[in-house]
Amino acid sequence: DIQMTQSPSSLSASVGDRVTITCRTSQSITNSLNWYQQKPGKPPKLLIYDASSLQSGVPSSFSGSGSGTDFTLTISGLQPEDFATYYCQQSYSTPYTFGQGTKLEIK
Amino acid sequence: EVQLLESGGSLVQPGGSLRLSCAASGFTFSSYAMSWVRQAPGKGLEWVSSISASGGRAYYADSVKGRFTISRDNSRSMLFFEMKTVRAEDTAVYYCVKDRLNTVTADFDYWGQGTLVTVSS
Numbered sequence: 001d002i003q004m005t006q007s008p009s010s011l012s013a014s015v016g017d018r019v020t021i022t023c024r025t026s027q028s029i030t031n032s033l034n035w036y037q038q039k040p041g042k043p044p045k046l047l048i049y050d051a052s053s054l055q056s057g058v059p060s061s062f063s064g065s066g067s068g069t070d071f072t073l074t075i076s077g078l079q080p081e082d083f084a085t086y087y088c089q090q091s092y093s094t095p096y097t098f099g100q101g102t103k104l105e106i107k
Numbered sequence: 108e109v110q111l112l113e114s115g116g117s118l119v120q121p122g123g124s125l126r127l128s129c130a131a132s133g134f135t136f137s138s139y140a141m142s143w144v145r146q147a148p149g150k151g152l153e154w155v156s157s158i159s160a161s162g163g164r165a166y167y168a169d170s171v172k173g174r175f176t177i178s179r180d181n182s183r184s185m186l187f188f189e190m191k192t193v194r195a196e197d198t199a200v201y202y203c204v205k206d207r208l209n210t211v212t213a214d215f216d217y218w219g220q221g222t223l224v225t226v227s228s
Contacts, residue, residue: 042220046217049216087152091213091214
């Protein structure tokens with residue numbers, strides 16, 4: 001199985017800040033990496049697929065980069081609605097594994 | 108508007124069985140792969156199973172292989188998940204999830220609200 005390591009596990013930031021979340025995989029997955037946002041009591045929402053492609057309807061303040069084993073999600077200009085938990089997920093091979101999540105909190 | 112509505116979650120005893128259903132609307136169901144992803148209370152996300160658009164191919168996590176079966180009825184736009192010999196560790200919210208493409212790409216672009224399965228005596 002491909003192991004996913006997300007960092008940090010939690011993060012405090014202020015409205016307007018730029019934040020970066022990192023995801024590292026145990027083996028190369030080319031660009032088969034997705035990012036999701038989940039708010040309490042709600043299902044996850046796809047933000048980024050194929051490492052850097054913005055899902056339709058997602059604000060351009062979200063961006064993704066990386067390939068191989070190292071990936072990042074960047075949120076530029078944090079908005080109040082961006083405070084949530086973020087997960088990375090590899091779509092390279094089964095089992096399709098998720099990172100443990102990064103909880104983004106308001107400072 | 109894409110809608111995925113799960114049902115069937117409940118309290119079940121260890122060793123028991125349960126069938127989850129997902130009613131899909133707002134898209135051509137028969138053209139997309141579908142999956143189940145679960146989330147234990149207060150925990151992260153775990154992919155458990157996927158099925159191709161035609162239903163001809165199914166994939167499972169080792170944790171459920173041999174106990175759970177994914178299926179679909181394209182004529183009714185329905186996805187199913189037959190759960191047998193359930194264990195306490197199967198307790199979770201189960202999400203019905205649409206794939207972004209017609210093959211199993213595991214790019215999960217739409218999620219239902221989830222149905223809670225609780226395994227306890």
